[in-house]
Amino acid sequence: MTDRPSPPSSHEAKVVAGILRDAEGRILLAQRTRGEHAGRWEYPGGKAEPGESLEEALRRELEEELGVVIGGISALIEVPQTGARGPWRLCAFEVQAFKGEAHGREGQALAWVAAERLRAYSMPPADLPVTAALLDPACYAITPDLAADRTEALVRGLDRLIAQGSPLRLQWRLPQWERSAAIGLLAAQLARLRAAGIEVLLNGEPDEARRLGCGLHLRSSMLATVERAELYGLDAITASCHDASELARAASLDLDAVLLGPVASTATHPGARPLGWEEFVALRARCALPIYALGGLVPEDLPAARACGAQGIAAIRGLWPDQARVASG
Numbered sequence: 001m002t003d004r005p006s007p008p009s010s011h012e013a014k015v016v017a018g019i020l021r022d023a024e025g026r027i028l029l030a031q032r033t034r035g036e037h038a039g040r041w042e043y044p045g046g047k048a049e050p051g052e053s054l055e056e057a058l059r060r061e062l063e064e065e066l067g068v069v070i071g072g073i074s075a076l077i078e079v080p081q082t083g084a085r086g087p088w089r090l091c092a093f094e095v096q097a098f099k100g101e102a103h104g105r106e107g108q109a110l111a112w113v114a115a116e117r118l119r120a121y122s123m124p125p126a127d128l129p130v131t132a133a134l135l136d137p138a139c140y141a142i143t144p145d146l147a148a149d150r151t152e153a154l155v156r157g158l159d160r161l162i163a164q165g166s167p168l169r170l171q172w173r174l175p176q177w178e179r180s181a182a183i184g185l186l187a188a189q190l191a192r193l194r195a196a197g198i199e200v201l202l203n204g205e206p207d208e209a210r211r212l213g214c215g216l217h218l219r220s221s222m223l224a225t226v227e228r229a230e231l232y233g234l235d236a237i238t239a240s241c242h243d244a245s246e247l248a249r250a251a252s253l254d255l256d257a258v259l260l261g262p263v264a265s266t267a268t269h270p271g272a273r274p275l276g277w278e279e280f281v282a283l284r285a286r287c288a289l290p291i292y293a294l295g296g297l298v299p300e301d302l303p304a305a306r307a308c309g310a311q312g313i314a315a316i317r318g319l320w321p322d323q324a325r326v327a328s329g
């Protein structure tokens with residue numbers, strides 16, 4: 001587990017936002033009536049006042065704006081951002097219970113939206129990571145770098161991932177394998193992975209992913225050269241990023257998420273300088289894509305990752321089940 005990040009700086013403005021659900025599980029959005037994002041939809045809330053805790057601010061804002069009194073809350077994600085007026089942070093909370101019927105007390109329109117419809121609503125950029133935290137897996141596993149004769153070990157690992165039963169993205173990356181063997185095994189495994197709720201992204205070419213009907217992961221060298229038109233019709237697309245210019249490139253291609261790292265030192269790239277959480281936050285603040293933190297991380301790092309604006313963690317060792325047995329057996 002990595003060291004916890006230092007707390008956000010005190011000069012950073014905080015905006016709190018609440019995820020409220022109705023009896024059918026629909027989520028409440030409010031339409032902004034003024035300012036830069038007028039007309040866009042957001043998770044209800046507003047700016048925390050000096051000296052106020054985040055919970056106090058959320059309680060006050062939701063009472064003022066919606067006329068509801070909230071019960072327990074839990075942190076979902078914090079999204080550090082850099083705006084024209086300096087650094088600020090969107091702090092989103094799941095609201096476990098509330099009293100009262102939500103109504104737009106400031107003249108704003110409200111909508112209760114089924115989770116799978118959230119992305120149909122135009123939102124401010126900082127909300128993209130919040131919506132992704134609600135909808136997409138927090139864990140992004142990468143296949144271990146097994147030798148080409150280790151099919152059985154790989155399939156055993158997949159069996160265990162499926163048995164775990166938790167939502168997952170899985171990058172199919174087998175650099176030591178013949179291309180046709182790597183793709184042939186994925187074609188044979190794809191249906192059962194998908195049936196288990198595992199979303200597969202092929203580390204490879206757009207055409208290969210299109211033929212298989214799976215997602216695509218772009219290595220950073222490919223991120224630099226790929227054209228948007230080549231990505232047409234693909235499921236989820238992610239990319240490897242290490243700096244601000246790669247993040248900007250990924251944003252310009254409107255990718256679904258990126259992997260940013262290494263956050264801590266990792267055996268996969270022993271010579272690479274770790275970013276650390278502070279640098280991760282600084283890079284995250286300049287970009288509004290969902291970002292998985294990569295490099296030396298394990299599931300216990302998830303709360304720290306979410307507090308730094310990460311969608312979750314991406315890992316080979318940290319997420320591949322029973323790695324020791326796969327490596328030796």
Ligand SMILES: Nc1nc2c([nH]c(=O)n2[C@H]2C[C@H](O)[C@@H](COP(=O)(O)OP(=O)(O)OP(=O)(O)O)O2)c(=O)[nH]1
Pocket residue numbers: 015016017034035036037042043044045046047090124125126127
């Ligand atoms: N409440 C809320 N605000 C959000 C979200 N996403 C996002 O970018 N924001 C921004 C819009 C505003 O600039 C700021 C919220 O402050 P506010 O609701 O008190 O708005 P305001 O009119 O006083 O501020 P401003 O637009 O004049 O800057 O955070 C979100 O999901 N919920």
